[in-house]
Amino acid sequence: MKLAEALTARADLQRRIEQLRARITANARFQEGEEPAEDAAALLGEAEEALGQLRDLIRRINRTNARLALGADGTMTDALAARDVLRLQHSLLADAAAAASGTNSGMRQMRSELRQIAALPVAELRAAADGVAQELRELDNSIQQANWTHDLEE
Structure with missing residues (x-):
């Protein structure tokens, strides 16, 4: 993977995490007797996984940037x-x-x-x-x- 591709992947992950944040907050509370549109706990797990991927990708980008002359x-x-x-x-x-x-x-x-x-x-x-x-x-x-x-x- 080229550095530019990694930067694009990082931006995509950041957008995905922000979308998940919005969906989590929209479904974190619901009215008694109703069902939320989405499972906030599952969305939170998905966000945690995306955050781990983002952390690893940022580490690799930073390592590459520090060594690239x-x-x-x-x-x-x-x-x-x-x-x-x-x-x-x-x-x-x-x-x-x-x-x-x-x-x-x-x-x-x-x-x-x-x-x-x-x-x-x-x-x-x-x-x-x-x-x-x-x-x-x-x-x-x-x-x-x-x-x-x-x-x-x-």
């Missing part, structure tokens, strides 16, 4: 950490540029309103955000390529 980016774990930080950095720069640019571009609606001035250089922030976005795309491409070319460890 991505060249200059270090291990896959290092690259994932860098990607998370780049996403935050991009968001921070884009939000700062948007806030500094304002909604009415510094124009006053009425003469009595005070003119607002940007405290940050909007063009520089947007250029920096674009640079971070490019770096993020390149790193994400490396991660995706590794996901599809490396096998999951046992």
Whole structure:
């Protein structure tokens, strides 16, 4: 199994567990004289089994990520950490540029309103955000390529 397939399987298991949670809570109580639509105890057992599978799969993914070298980016774990930080950095720069640019571009609606001035250089922030976005795309491409070319460890 390739790493990308394991990641898809992990997402599927997580969705399944959330569905089971909803079904369990919907059937955990029922009115006297009625029967629940599903057996909550059986659903709980099914959820426990899925949780065990998820735990084992996550362990294998984490082992693979810790050992998988991505060249200059270090291990896959290092690259994932860098990607998370780049996403935050991009968001921070884009939000700062948007806030500094304002909604009415510094124009006053009425003469009595005070003119607002940007405290940050909007063009520089947007250029920096674009640079971070490019770096993020390149790193994400490396991660995706590794996901599809490396096998999951046992």
